[in-house]
Amino acid sequence: MTNSNEEEMMNVSNLKYKKPTENSEIIDKNNVEVKYLSNSNEHVREIQILTPADCVRKKDTLFLYFVVLTGTMSVIVGAGSFVWTSPVVPKLISNNTDENPIGRPATTTEISLIAGLPFLTMIFGSFLLGRLSEMIGRKRCLQFIGLGMFVSAVIVAFSTNVIFIIIFRCVLFMFYNGVLTVYPIYLTEICEDHNRAKYGCLMGVFLPFGNLYSYILGSFFNVRSYSLLLAAPLAYFLVFFFFAPESPVYSSIKGNREESLRALKKLRNNKTRDEIIEDYDKISNTIKKRSAKMSILEILRDGDLRYGMILALGPVLVQNLSGVTIVMAFMAPIFNAAGFSGNYMSIIVGAIKVITITFTSFVVEKTGRRKMLFTSAIGLGPIPMAIMSELFVPEVRSVAVSIITALMGFCIFITTTSYPFMVEILGIHWCVWMYSCVCFLGAIFIYFVIPETKGKSLLQIQQYLKTRNFNQDQL
Numbered sequence: 001m002t003n004s005n006e007e008e009m010m011n012v013s014n015l016k017y018k019k020p021t022e023n024s025e026i027i028d029k030n031n032v033e034v035k036y037l038s039n040s041n042e043h044v045r046e047i048q049i050l051t052p053a054d055c056v057r058k059k060d061t062l063f064l065y066f067v068v069l070t071g072t073m074s075v076i077v078g079a080g081s082f083v084w085t086s087p088v089v090p091k092l093i094s095n096n097t098d099e100n101p102i103g104r105p106a107t108t109t110e111i112s113l114i115a116g117l118p119f120l121t122m123i124f125g126s127f128l129l130g131r132l133s134e135m136i137g138r139k140r141c142l143q144f145i146g147l148g149m150f151v152s153a154v155i156v157a158f159s160t161n162v163i164f165i166i167i168f169r170c171v172l173f174m175f176y177n178g179v180l181t182v183y184p185i186y187l188t189e190i191c192e193d194h195n196r197a198k199y200g201c202l203m204g205v206f207l208p209f210g211n212l213y214s215y216i217l218g219s220f221f222n223v224r225s226y227s228l229l230l231a232a233p234l235a236y237f238l239v240f241f242f243f244a245p246e247s248p249v250y251s252s253i254k255g256n257r258e259e260s261l262r263a264l265k266k267l268r269n270n271k272t273r274d275e276i277i278e279d280y281d282k283i284s285n286t287i288k289k290r291s292a293k294m295s296i297l298e299i300l301r302d303g304d305l306r307y308g309m310i311l312a313l314g315p316v317l318v319q320n321l322s323g324v325t326i327v328m329a330f331m332a333p334i335f336n337a338a339g340f341s342g343n344y345m346s347i348i349v350g351a352i353k354v355i356t357i358t359f360t361s362f363v364v365e366k367t368g369r370r371k372m373l374f375t376s377a378i379g380l381g382p383i384p385m386a387i388m389s390e391l392f393v394p395e396v397r398s399v400a401v402s403i404i405t406a407l408m409g410f411c412i413f414i415t416t417t418s419y420p421f422m423v424e425i426l427g428i429h430w431c432v433w434m435y436s437c438v439c440f441l442g443a444i445f446i447y448f449v450i451p452e453t454k455g456k457s458l459l460q461i462q463q464y465l466k467t468r469n470f471n472q473d474q475l
Contacts, residue, residue, distance in 0.1 A: 058270050060195055067190065067244045067267070068199050071183055072206040073237035074146050078176035079210025080217075080230045081153065081169070082325075085115045086332040086346055087218025087226065101160050101223045108420050110162050114169065115329055116417025121170040122177035122409025129178030130402030138186040138247040145182065146241065148175040150234040157227030173409075181405045184388055185397050189249035190267055192279075193457050196390065204383070205357050211328055212350030218332075219343035252283050253395065286393065286458055296403060299396055304465040308391040311450060313404050315373055315384035318442030320411045322378075323435030326419050334428065370452040378439050391461060 091099045092106040092114070106114070133141040152172035159165045187199050217226045245263035252260045260283070264276050271279070299305045327334065331349060332342030360372060360383070369387050376383075392400045422431055451464055 058268065058275075061267065061269050063269060064190070064267050066240075068187065068202060070237060070240045070244060071142065071186065072203055073233040073241075074142065074149060074176075074179045075183065075203055075206045076210035076213060076233050077149060077153065077231055078173075078179050079207040080214030081149075081172055081176060083211045083214050083328050083331065083346075084169075084218070084227070084230070085111075085329050086215065087343055088223055089115070089330065089333055090336060090342065091223060099222065102162055102165075103160070106162060108424070112417050112420045113166050114162070115420070116413050117166055118169045118173035119409050119413035119416055121174045122180075122412070123406040125174035125177035126181050126402040126404075126406035126409065129175070130181045130398045130405075132178075133182045133185065133250075133398050138182055138189065138250050139241070139244055140246075141178070141182050142186065143238070143241060145175045145178040146234050146237045148172075149179075150231055150238065153227060153231035153234070157224050157231070177405055177409055180408075181398070181401050185401060186247055188390065188397070189247040190245075190263075192268075200387070200390075204360075205354065208350060208353035208357050212347065212354050215331075215343070215346040215350045219347060248280070249283055249287070252280070253287055287395070296399060299400060299403070304462070305392070305396060305400065307468070308465050309400060309403065312384075312388045312391050312400070313407060314445055314449065315442070316388065316404055316408050317411055318438065318445065319384050320408055321415065321435070321438045322442065323415075323432065323438070325412050326415055326431070326435075329416060330419065337428070370446065370450050373446045373450060374443055390458075391465070393458065393462060 089106075089111055092102065092111065094100050095105060097103050129141060129145060132144070136144075149172055152168045152175065155168045156165060156172065159168065183203065184200065187203060188196060191199050214230055217229050221229065245266050246259060248260040248263040248267070251257075251263060257280070261276060261280055264279050268276065268279065299309070331346045335342035335345040360376075369383055373383050388401055388404055419431070456464075
């Protein structure tokens with residue numbers, strides 16, 4: 001043993017223990033951290049050992065909650081627009097001109113286009129708005145998206161022509177897919193390793209909440225009033241998201257250290273200056289690991305990133321091929337066909353979905369992503385969206401997520417557009433059997449392929465993508 005090592009061993013007697021404060025909570029009991037601290041004697045270094053009982057992390061700040069909840073207003077409106085067809089389709093196919101804004105019953109082809117074509121335009125939203133977030137920043141891009149969604153929703157509300165309804169629902173969904181592309185990136189970049197999945201799933205909670213909000217409004221208001229009230233949360237978003245900071249990761253990528261530090265100070269205002277600087281250094285070091293920008297083709301040629309794409313895309317495709325998007329978009333007509341009150345049953349189902357996904361959001365950090373994905377492969381809820389951004393470094397995150405959400409939009413377009421015709425040809429029961437088979441195959445894929453990312457840092461996840469040797473939690 002060298003003299004330097006002996007000297008460090010001797011100084012272990014100068015232990016310092018950090019005790020939990022009122023604003024702290026105990027982290028994983030298996031984590032033990034060792035730090036070297038400078039002493040008043042410049043020739044002596046002290047070893048700081050944080051024992052398992054003393055390892056702490058700060059609680060999330062109220063400002064972080066404010067930013068997250070404000071940002072999710074755009075998610076609520078997008079999710080509500082997603083199921084807009086459920087209460088509106090029965091009105092569009094009716095002969096009641098007081099309820100039907102187009103003044104005549106819509107054809108099967110028109111219903112198919114109204115329900116399905118907007119999902120095809122989501123592809124453009126993924127790439128265009130994902131790229132825009134790299135050019136002007138995550139925050140400004142989300143503000144632009146919110147404005148576009150608001151204007152489109154208002155135009156749909158006053159439309160009395162099928163063509164106008166289709167066109168502006170397409171524009172609305174293009175912007176909405178921008179939300180699904182950019183907002184998970186923004187969430188990932190303002191969060192820490194220990195709360196990343198929680199807030200990712202919280203975004204997932206607001207998807208069914210938006211569904212429920214839409215079902216309730218659609219049950220009691222005419223199409224115009226319903227559509228205007230559905231867009232109302234975007235007014236709140238456009239006013240208050242002005243106070244949200246830019247992503248500290250994006251600022252760091254652009255070399256703006258001071259802006260990044262200011263954002264971290266706002267988001268984590270219960271931390272000391274030294275802790276804020278340590279957080280910034282962690283972000284900066286992560287970015288340096290892979291600083292070069294990559295195109296779509298370069299991502300697809302890179303074996304590690306291609307594998308990450310498979311891991312991120314798998315649960316998303318299983319979720320959307322499982323029939324959940326069909327059921328949510330056509331819930332009222334489905335229940336009407338079964339002899340129930342479609343609008344009221346939609347509210348009940350929407351409420352149950354909010355409760356179950358809220359529960360998932362609170363327990364996902366304890367149970368893990370993989371286990372929750374596997375056990376829920378009858379409907380995968382918010383977790384696919386939560387892990388989608390975890391698998392990629394900041395420099396490729398927006399491009400990778402854009403590819404995934406574009407493919408998701410194309411998948412939903414195929415299933416939603418074809419559904420009215422499949423029901424006429426095969427019947428609802430055979431459609432449900434096909435969706436059940438997808439869920440079963442998806443569970444097998446999740447069990448054998450998807451890794452556990454619970455509590456893992458971005459660097460640890462990137463290491464797994466290289467080695468394919470992750471310490472899986474047992475199911």
